[in-house]
Amino acid sequence: MAEQVKAxxxxxxxxxxxxxxxxxxxxxxxTKSAVIRELASRNHTKGxxxxxxxxxxQHVYNVLKQELKGGSKNQPPKATETVxxxxxxxxx
Numbered sequence: 001m002a003e004q005v006k007a008x009x010x011x012x013x014x015x016x017x018x019x020x021x022x023x024x025x026x027x028x029x030x031t032k033s034a035v036i037r038e039l040a041s042r043n044h045t046k047g048x049x050x051x052x053x054x055x056x057x058q059h060v061y062n063v064l065k066q067e068l069k070g071g072s073k074n075q076p077p078k079a080t081e082t083v084x085x086x087x088x089x090x091x092x
Contacts, residue, residue, distance in 0.1 A: 018039070018049070018051075021039070021052075022052055033063045036049055036060055036064065037064065039052075046060045046061055
């Protein structure tokens with residue numbers, strides 16, 4: 001039982017820290033979805049994000065599942081995106 005209490009305290013501290021991080025991110029990004037994507041890119045779980053933002057897990061899941069449509073300044077870049085450094089003309 002003491003282990004459960006310790007794990008709960010650690011979890012609460014982590015959620016509080018994540019809430020503080022989210023508050024800072026709300027200043028940077030205009031939408032909640034952008035904040036969710038940023039926190040996910042920092043390797044936080046869907047459950048941690050939902051608890052810290054006070055939203056349902058399903059909302060976080062749906063935001064992360066949907067493909068980004070177009071580019072927006074409010075959305076952080078995907079970690080897998082790369083910018084080509086050189087474009088080669090096709091040869092005939």
